[in-house]
Amino acid sequence: MTAPKAAAASTSAAGAPAAGKALSVTGLTVRYGGVTALNQVSVTVEPGELVGLIGPNGAGKTTFIDAVCGFTRSTGQIRLGGRTLAGLSAGARARAGLGRSWQAADLYDDLTVRENLTVGAYTPDWRRTLKEVVWGRARHDTGVAEQLGITHLLDRPCDGLAAGQRKLVDVARALAGRPDILLLDEPAAGLNTDESRQLAARLRGVVDAGTGVLLVDHDMGLVLAVCDRIVVLDFGRVLAEGTPQQIQRDQAVIAAYLGSSTPPDSARPDSDNARPGERPQSGSSEDDS
Numbered sequence: 530m531t532a533p534k535a536a537a538a539s540t541s542a543a544g545a546p547a548a549g550k551a552l553s554v555t556g557l558t559v560r561y562g563g564v565t566a567l568n569q570v571s572v573t574v575e576p577g578e579l580v581g582l583i584g585p586n587g588a589g590k591t592t593f594i595d596a597v598c599g600f601t602r603s604t605g606q607i608r609l610g611g612r613t614l615a616g617l618s619a620g621a622r623a624r625a626g627l628g629r630s631w632q633a634a635d636l637y638d639d640l641t642v643r644e645n646l647t648v649g650a651y652t653p654d655w656r657r658t659l660k661e662v663v664w665g666r667a668r669h670d671t672g673v674a675e676q677l678g679i680t681h682l683l684d685r686p687c688d689g690l691a692a693g694q695r696k697l698v699d700v701a702r703a704l705a706g707r708p709d710i711l712l713l714d715e716p717a718a719g720l721n722t723d724e725s726r727q728l729a730a731r732l733r734g735v736v737d738a739g740t741g742v743l744l745v746d747h748d749m750g751l752v753l754a755v756c757d758r759i760v761v762l763d764f765g766r767v768l769a770e771g772t773p774q775q776i777q778r779d780q781a782v783i784a785a786y787l788g789s790s791t792p793p794d795s796a797r798p799d800s801d802n803a804r805p806g807e808r809p810q811s812g813s814s815e816d817d818s
């Protein structure tokens with residue numbers, strides 16, 4: 530299991546103080562027309578901490594990542610290392626230290642893995658991307674490839690990679706920009722149990738090196754095994770927050786999300802990918818009228 534939250538939040542794996550910036554989100558609200566996708570949601574992610582964000586389909590998890598990273602309008606406070614990000618463009622938030630992945634691992638299929646990582650490294654600076662990627666003067670930074678265990682793939686074109694490999698490249702590309710906080714949207718979707726277990730180990734390494742990670746995923750085997758803390762959303766509100774053990778025993782979470790598909794002993798990396806039942810009808814909100 531993982532290091533206690535307090536220790537994980539304040540020190541890196543080497544025992545040195547984590548130098549990164551904390552993400553602090555307070556009262557985040559997002560409305561799409563009549564649908565309140567997020568309603569006064571508050572979440573923090575410390576450097577060196579892995580926070581899971583879970584909930585039924587339509588609970589608002591992707592909307593949370595979109596709003597924090599500047600891809601959808603929101604109200605509320607978003608602070609990174611004390612700096613206010615609300616109102617900044619997505620590019621400015623990336624330059625400030627946020628990185629993200631997307632539900633669909635949309636890699637540049639005609640580029641190699643190395644070139645994809647290089648694009649990720651220079652996303653905030655298009656002039657540098659043009660010079661070093663498009664004009665072929667790429668800097669070869671293999672650090673994130675080592676962290677994700679994909680150095681043997683560096684010179685392979687992404688077209689033709691297996692689904693699990695694509696997910697690892699996608700996470701590595703998001704990490705290549707050296708974000709302080711990385712927000713991952715369903716990185717384990719489509720992975721088998723072994724691939725998911727590998728991803729868990731790799732993510733733990735990333736976090737132990739000092740990066741704060743927010744992990745959205747339906748793979749409860751992964752989330753329960755690897756996260757320091759879990760926040761549960763339901764209908765755009767925080768339903769519960771706590772350690773994986775506390776969340777597994779929370780009756781409201783069991784009723785709204787976990788159901789009986791995730792027995793207590795599933796919080797092990799070798800458990801099957803437990804995916805809780807889907808909400809009968811997504812897309813509604815308690816604010817709907």
Ligand SMILES: Nc1ncnc2c1ncn2[C@@H]1O[C@H](COP(=O)(O)OP(=O)(O)OP(=O)(O)O)[C@@H](O)[C@H]1O
Pocket residue numbers: 561564565566584585586587588589590591592593811812813814
């Ligand atoms: N662009 C949009 N326009 C209108 N409504 C949207 C939009 N994006 C999301 N929603 C609505 O906002 C709510 C939250 O959706 P969101 O995709 O954030 O949920 P989620 O928890 O990520 O779901 P899933 O687990 O299925 O990915 C849902 O009711 C959804 O229908």
